[in-house]
Every structure is written in structure tokens, then in C-alpha cells.
Amino acid sequence: MLEKFENKIKCTIEKYNMLDSGEQVIAALSGGADSVCLVLVLKKLGYKVCAVHVNHMLRGEESDRDEDFCRDLCRTQGIELFRERVNVREYMKDTGLSLETAARELRYNAFKQAANYFGNEKLKVATAHNADDCLETAVFNLTRGSGIKGLCGVPPVRENFIRPLVNTSRAEIEEYLNEKSQRFVTDSTNFEADCSRNIIRLNVIPQLKKINGGILKSYMRSREIFSEDDDFLMREATKVFENSKTNGGFETAKFIYLHNSIKNRVLGEILRTVNVGISAEKISELDEVCKRQGKINLKKDLFAVCRDGLLKFETAPKEHICYETEIEINRKYDFFGRKVTLVEIDPEEAKVYKKFTKDIMDYDKIKGIIVLRNRRQGDRISLAGRGFTSSVKKLFNANVDALLRESRVILENQGELIFLEGFGVSERVKIDENTSRALRIVII
Numbered sequence: 001m002l003e004k005f006e007n008k009i010k011c012t013i014e015k016y017n018m019l020d021s022g023e024q025v026i027a028a029l030s031g032g033a034d035s036v037c038l039v040l041v042l043k044k045l046g047y048k049v050c051a052v053h054v055n056h057m058l059r060g061e062e063s064d065r066d067e068d069f070c071r072d073l074c075r076t077q078g079i080e081l082f083r084e085r086v087n088v089r090e091y092m093k094d095t096g097l098s099l100e101t102a103a104r105e106l107r108y109n110a111f112k113q114a115a116n117y118f119g120n121e122k123l124k125v126a127t128a129h130n131a132d133d134c135l136e137t138a139v140f141n142l143t144r145g146s147g148i149k150g151l152c153g154v155p156p157v158r159e160n161f162i163r164p165l166v167n168t169s170r171a172e173i174e175e176y177l178n179e180k181s182q183r184f185v186t187d188s189t190n191f192e193a194d195c196s197r198n199i200i201r202l203n204v205i206p207q208l209k210k211i212n213g214g215i216l217k218s219y220m221r222s223r224e225i226f227s228e229d230d231d232f233l234m235r236e237a238t239k240v241f242e243n244s245k246t247n248g249g250f251e252t253a254k255f256i257y258l259h260n261s262i263k264n265r266v267l268g269e270i271l272r273t274v275n276v277g278i279s280a281e282k283i284s285e286l287d288e289v290c291k292r293q294g295k296i297n298l299k300k301d302l303f304a305v306c307r308d309g310l311l312k313f314e315t316a317p318k319e320h321i322c323y324e325t326e327i328e329i330n331r332k333y334d335f336f337g338r339k340v341t342l343v344e345i346d347p348e349e350a351k352v353y354k355k356f357t358k359d360i361m362d363y364d365k366i367k368g369i370i371v372l373r374n375r376r377q378g379d380r381i382s383l384a385g386r387g388f389t390s391s392v393k394k395l396f397n398a399n400v401d402a403l404l405r406e407s408r409v410i411l412e413n414q415g416e417l418i419f420l421e422g423f424g425v426s427e428r429v430k431i432d433e434n435t436s437r438a439l440r441i442v443i444i
Contacts, residue, residue, distance in 0.1 A: 008168060009045065012164055012165075012167045016162070018156070018164060019047060019162065022048060024123060025126050026052055026082075027042055027051045027128075029074070030187070031067075034173055036184040039077065041164070042126060050080045051079050051080070052082045052084070055086070058103075067085075086103075088106060095444075122160065123160070125162070130165045131169045134220070135215070135216055139204060143196075151223070240254060251311075252306060252310070256287075264287075274298070276298050276302070286311075302314075302315055322376075323335065324373040327371070329439065336374070341441075344437070345439065360431055361438065362431045362438060363437035371412040375405060379391070380417070383425075408422065409443055
């Protein structure tokens with residue numbers, strides 16, 4: 001059974017082109033059955049596995065137990081582990097987000113930090129979503145209103161996130177671990193019907209199984225059909241999208257009279273080009289302005305303008321807002337709707353950070369006052385590892401959306417830029433083998 005199970009995961013990875021042979025990958029490790037299985041199988045299949053564990057600090061001693069288990073598992077398996085502790089409840093208070101959303105945002109932010117820690121921000125992250133998760137997600141999406149894509153459940157690949165267990169049932173996973181006599185931990189909150197997904201898992205799915213005991217297999221067959229249909233429609237829409245590009249905009253005649261199944265996908269891709277969240281409401285608004293001509297506000301200072309059958313996007317000019325304040329360690333500062341904190345890392349913990357990482361600075365190399373501010377005319381920074389000084393303006397023009405440049409975090413010390421959000425720390429304050437104290441820059 002073990003070899004057959006591992007081969008099934010291998011086939012899934014190959015089918016969706018998730019990883020190349022021997023590629024390095026970060027496994028999201030919670031300590032539960034699914035994630036433990038993920039780590040073991042990826043390693044057995046010959047991939048260079050490192051792991052990330054996020055302690056959400058929601059379950060007291062049980063959360064710490066899970067972190068300790070993941071640490072011990074990785075030690076015995078010879079797998080490098082990045083651990084991050086996040087205060088979800090405090091983040092909920094600061095942002096007004098729900099528990100699930102707040103935890104997810106902090107978790108995915110930790111994944112980005114892990115990629116930087118392991119030396120490559122483009123590393124793929126493997127999560128342990130399985131076939132049961134797909135069914136539960138499809139039911140959840142159906143209750144909110146969904147198209148074909150939502151009924152596909154969890155996508156096998158999304159950007160740099162991959163799901164090697166997506167075609168594997170929870171029962172198969174637990175059987176695999178049982179045959180290997182491999183322990184795992186169980187999150188007690190999984191058995192509390194206090195959130196939408198738990199209600200679906202604990203109450204709805206069991207009722208559906210009474211109607212059809214093989215509902216998971218039936219759904220997976222349907223999911224394959226849904227995915228193939230969505231893939232075909234998306235490929236056709238992409239052709240139209242590319243063909244409609246012209247003169248710095250989009251020629252609406254190329255898509256406005258097409259069937260909604262194609263047209264709406266084209267409009268979704270157009271929204272994606274200007275970093276607007278895709279929703280039925282936004283697609284409908286863009287559709288209307290394409291039909292009637294005119295101008296609508298999509299977000300903040302971004303407008304969609306359609307004249308003479310040409311759809312373009314404009315940003316409203318705005319006055320430069322200067323922000324500058326002296327900051328102290330371990331205090332939170334409001335910065336253009338986000339929170340910025342410099343967190344001192346314990347001397348023992350700092351020993352972990354010996355390789356260059358974008359959000360860690362050597363505390364002892366910083367002298368005097370640290371200033372938090374946004375961009376200024378003529379700003380330059382000598383980024384770690386580059387060997388030359390770069391213009392912040394040129395970096396922003398090439399890599400940062402115009403609407404976001406004003407609110408990028410910059411740290412200054414002794415008149416010199418030592419950190420530029422999205423690009424990293426300066427050569428002067430980067431950590432090295434002599435680092436004994438370190439500061440982490442936390443932006444949420």
C-alpha cells in the first residue's frame with residue numbers, strides 16, 4: 001500500500017507540473033495527519049524538502065505541543081524548519097477581520113518570510129489540502145454562490161502554492177501513516193462546529209454520505225469534468241484577452257458581444273492586470289462601462305475609462321504625502337493603513353538567522369535613531385548583496401504599482417536608507433556570521 005500511495009502522489013505532482021525532479025520545496029507543516037504525510041512523501045519522492053510551521057497561539061499549551069512535535073519530527077527527518085509565532089487575536093482587533101481570515105493572512109505572510117529565510121522568495125510552498133478538503137470547499141463555495149471554478153474546490157496549483165495531496169482522501173492519508181506507525185497531532189478545534197468549514201465537515205458531509213456513501217469519489221469525478229470545462233473556457237478567454245490588447249488599452253468590440261462564459265473571464269483577466277480583486281460585482285461594473293462608455297471608479301484612485309470602444313485605466317493625480325517618525329523597538333506604528341513593528345529577536349534565536357534574509361537586520365550595526373518614513377525625491381539604497389547603490393525611484397518604477405509607491409515602508413538610520421519594503425535591507429545592516437542580536441521588520 002505504501003508504494004502505491006506514494007506513486008499516486010507522484011502522479012498528481014507530474015499531472016499538474018507541480019515540481020521538477022529533485023526541486024526544493026517548502027512544506028507547510030501543522031503537525032496534523034495531512035501535513036505530516038505531505039512532508040514524508042515529498043522527502044521519499046526525492047524532493048529537497050524544508051518546512052514551515054506557524055504557531056497561531058490560539059490553543060495555549062496545545063499550540064505549543066504542535067510546534068514542539070513539528071520541531072522534533074523535522075529533526076529526526078533531517079529537514080530544516082522555519083518556525084513563526086503569530087498573535088491572531090491581536091491581529092483580529094487591529095484589522096477587524098474574522099478569525100479564519102486573520103489566521104490565513106498571517107499564515108501566508110509567514111510562508112513568504114520562510115521563503116526568504118530559505119534563500120529564495122520564489123520557492124514553491126506545498127500545502128496539505130486533500131480530496132476531502134476539495135469537497136468541503138466546493139460545498140462552502142456553493143452556499144455563497146459560485147461558478148465552475150468554485151465547484152472545483154481547492155486548485156491543485158495557484159501561483160507558487162501546490163497541493164500534492166489534492167487527489168488523495170483523508171482516509172488514505174491516515175491509513176498510510178498507520179502503516180508507517182507515524183504519529184501526528186490533532187487540533188481539538190477541528191471537532192468544534194463553530195465556523196462554516198467545521199459545520200460543513202462535521203454536519204453537512206456526514207448527511208450527504210447517508211445519501212451516497214461514495215460521495216467523495218463521485219465528487220472527484222465531477223471535479224475532473226468541472227476542471228476540464230473551466231480550463232477550456234479559460235484558454236479561449238485568454239486568446240480573446242490577448243487579441244483585444246491595443247494602444248495601451250483593450251478593444252471592447254473583441255469581447256463585449258461574446259457569450260458571458262467567455263466575456264466574464266476576459267473582464268476578470270483585465271481586472272487582474274490592474275490588481276483589482278475579481279468579483280461578480282466588479283466584472284458587472286466593468287461590463288457596463290464597456291457597453292455604455294464612460295468612467296467608473298474601481299478602487300481608491302483607479303478609474304476604468306471607456307471611449308470610442310477603447311477601455312483604459314487612469315489614476316487620479318494626488319499630492320505627495322510625507323510621513324516620517326522616529327520609532328522604538330517592539331512598538332507598533334500606523335503607516336498608511338498598516339502596522340509596522342521592529343521586533344528584537346532573542347540572542348539565542350538570532351543564531352538561526354545566519355544567512356541573508358530580507359526582513360532581518362543586525363541590531364548592533366544600527367547606531368542611534370531609526371526613522372520610519374515613505375519615499376523622498378533622490379532616495380538611494382545600497383541593497384545587501386548587490387554591490388552598488390540603486391535609485392529608489394527606478395526600483396519602484398520597474399517593480400511597484402504606482403498606487404502603492406507612496407505607502408512602501410522605508411527605514412533610515414544616520415541619514416542612510418537601511419530597509420526598503422519589497423527589496424530588503426542595506427549592505428551595512430545585513431546579518432552575517434558575527435550577528436548576535438537581530439531585528440525583524442514586521443509589516444501587517
